Amino acid sequence: MGDPVDDAFWLIQPARRGNAFEETVERLLHAIKLGVFPAGSRLPPERYLAEHLGVSRSTLRDGLADLQTAGYLTVQRGRYGGAIVSAALPSSGDGPASLRRSEVEDVLAFRAVVEPGAARLAAQAACADEVRDGLLGALQAVTAADATRYRPLDARLHLAIAEAAGSPSLALAVAQARSRTNDMLDRIPFLAANIAHSDRQHAAIVKAVLAGDAERAQAEMTAHLEGTAALLRGFLLDEPENEPENEPERSA
Secondary structure: OHHHHHOOOOOOOOOOOOOOOHHHHHHHHHHHHHOOOOOOOOOOOHHHHHEEEOOHHHHHHHHHHEEEEOEEEEEEOOOOOEEEEEEOOOOOOOOOOOEEEEEEEHHHHHHHHHHHHHHHHHHOOOOOHHHHHHHHHHHHHHHOOOOOOOOHHHHHHHHHHHHHOOOHHHHHHHHHHHHHHHHHHHEEEEEOHHHHHHHHHHHHHHHHOOOOOOHHHHHHHHHHHHHHHHHHHHHHOOOOOOOOOOOOOOOO
């Protein structure tokens, strides 16, 4: 048998540009859950893993640290250190049963359609001063939020963007998508590195909306949702999603 990473190369694909942290966590989780890295085993060296994932070692370390906090790994530093898979893995949340792939993918597909479209329309709309102030206020609130308040304020910002589009039906669709997303987010750990990344993405989305840059607003929202989707798939699903064979661009 060869190196475990080489044997599972189809599984541990390089992370794509834009959501390197989230996709690193997703790929490591799938490798752990599928037994590529069995309970009690030591992960390959950071340098080797980072190279395979196409991410910087600092991004990899952030992912390993948050997986340790979530209970999937024990990370030891020093000459004989490394990341060791926990003997007993955490459950997939506090819900009564695991979610089916079809349930997760249905929510993610619905959200991927309605929210980028809402961001695009919001950028095209001539926002009144109170709407602009509301967006900036919602952005400031979620950026300053602690772990106990982050997700409700995160949802409020997304709803404010939808409301700025000027379509009550679209705002209702975004509210429905967000409610279903929150049910899944409540099942996964709160990861500091992901939140910091989300804060930067939120700022970029609001900036594009207020600048009237519809294409940019849509693209920034799409990238943001892809990062969240990667984490949800990683924590909630036991098998990786099939991905194209061509190697994506690597993150720095």
